[in-house]
Amino acid sequence: MAATAPRLAVWKFASCDGCQLSLLDLEDDLLAVAGAVEIASFPEASRAVGPGPYDVSLVEGSITTPHDAERIQDIRRNSRILVAIGSCATAGGIQALRNFHAVKDFVSLVYAHPTYIDTLATSTPISEHVKVDHELHGCPINKRQLLELLNATLNGRKPVISPHPVCTECKRKGIVCVMVAQDLVCMGPVTHAGCGALCPRYQRGCFGCYGPSDAPNTAAFASSLDFHGLPPEASVRLFRSFAAGAPEFRDQSLAIEESAKRSTSSKAGH
């Protein structure tokens, strides 16, 4: 490690830790990363926590408590570059399902003493609270993309992270479209690439864990689901999984609910 090595910090908010583990999962490349940066704060890996400021902060998780809403401001102030990693940090995560309901109803169901629970009504991505320099999508993130992002940041270049739909990855790999050939429900056409088409590669439809691509036509996609006979509640669930807090998926799920309320059969237009 050079004397002037950039200082890296890893932070956790409401999340499962899976994304920050991707850093430890870099295997051989981890040694190279550890040689190129000073890992100043990474409680998942070491109790030795160094003080800020940090050159690069990787932020995992969504904001779900008043305390976290303050903590992220501190982290932003102490970070030159802030990167939100994973579906929680970029789209609110699966816990953003609370955004569609009254959270106090859940709290009283789960906790014996709900009065001790101090939580926000919503789970929101980091970008709704502070300026975010880069986002890595996915549940969990792809470790090659994490490496590319660190690499690009250290070298002062733009990371090569495609915002295109998953379909571009399927086609480059020669994966046969599971929607067209097997009539499987696949979120690929509206979902952000980056996973290497992991699910379609194993004959499964994409379930949209990377959240929306850069220009998704979610309305047209939803009408396809309808045309293929998927009930509205199932379509809503598709848009409300790992990226339920992403505006494009959230709004489309609300639109499906709204139109299902208005009419029970809208089969017009494929």
Added chain:
Amino acid sequence: MVPLGVGDLAVMRPDELSGLLAAIQGRGYTLLGPTVRDAAIVYGEIAGADDLPIGWTDEQSPGSYRLTKRSVGTFFGYAVGPHSWKATFHRPELTLWQAERQENGGFTIHEPVPQTARVALIGVRACELAAIRIQDRVLLEGPFADPHYAARRRDVFVVAVNCTEPGATCFCASLGTGPSVGSGFDLALTEVVTDTEHFFVAEIGSSQGAEVLGEWPVDRASRSQIAEATARTQAAADRMGRSVDARDVKEVLARNLENPRWQETADRCLGCTNCTQVCPTCFCTAVHDLTDLSGRTATRVRQWDSCFTRSFSYVHGGSVRRSGMSRYRQWLTHKLSYWADEFGSLGCVGCGRCITWCPKGIDLTEEIAAIRALDQR
């Protein structure tokens, strides 16, 4: 017996196909051909005739492809599938060069030697030969030939197949690109199955094709065998599922840039890029610069890209084609209108892949008809 030459027609039994492919392999070619994988007939490396989709066919319609079993053991009884030969010559991902920092502050550039692959393409359809010719014009014959494409195209043996089973989304007959092959092959087979017989009529397209076929005694095709083969290809042309009126499509699209149909179609279009990527002529790419962690080595890679992505038209300050409407219009007008100004032919060969593999089933032939119906002349 007089040896067979270019233009001659021979007859082969189905069990001779293995020998033919082995003879091609024996000349050092890797066989690439149709095979069943992941619920479709795809192109990949095959070991021999047994790997071909024997007895399989497909049922295609806009947005739908189904692999089904036939009652007869045909080798080529299906239409084109999700793959095209484009991936063989115009690679989806390619390293263009690497640069390495020197101690003195400069850098050296390493360009990979373009790789020649000695490949034999088995079962190439007429539309696909037309597509290869179009890509040759774009990538080889223009002012900036692509050395990687050139290397991969250099040493190729082509066993073409005349179509006798058009898919429901095919429209090559209306564009004059099929269903029977004209040129650009070493051997061209027509598979004939009657109540009592199963044979191939093999047309010799090159001296190399004649040599391969001359490795064992084959008979000339009889007049009736040739008639049987021709009748089947003709029948395929007659019952093609779709058509495009190609005579003035270039002009019609060029004068309909503000046609209301574009927006209607864009409302349905997912922007998923599938049409462009299954298209055997679409050639657009993006280049990306990567580094290693230390910053000592930089690598420039090229990947397939698509005009359906917003970033494809990104220039300083933003993307030029911001709406789905402008992106769909860009694709169709390029393909069937101003491609002709650039490269001297339409960019469409009527293979129907963009129709079948569009998850929304947007049908190019229907779009052209709709624009025509609202022609803003």
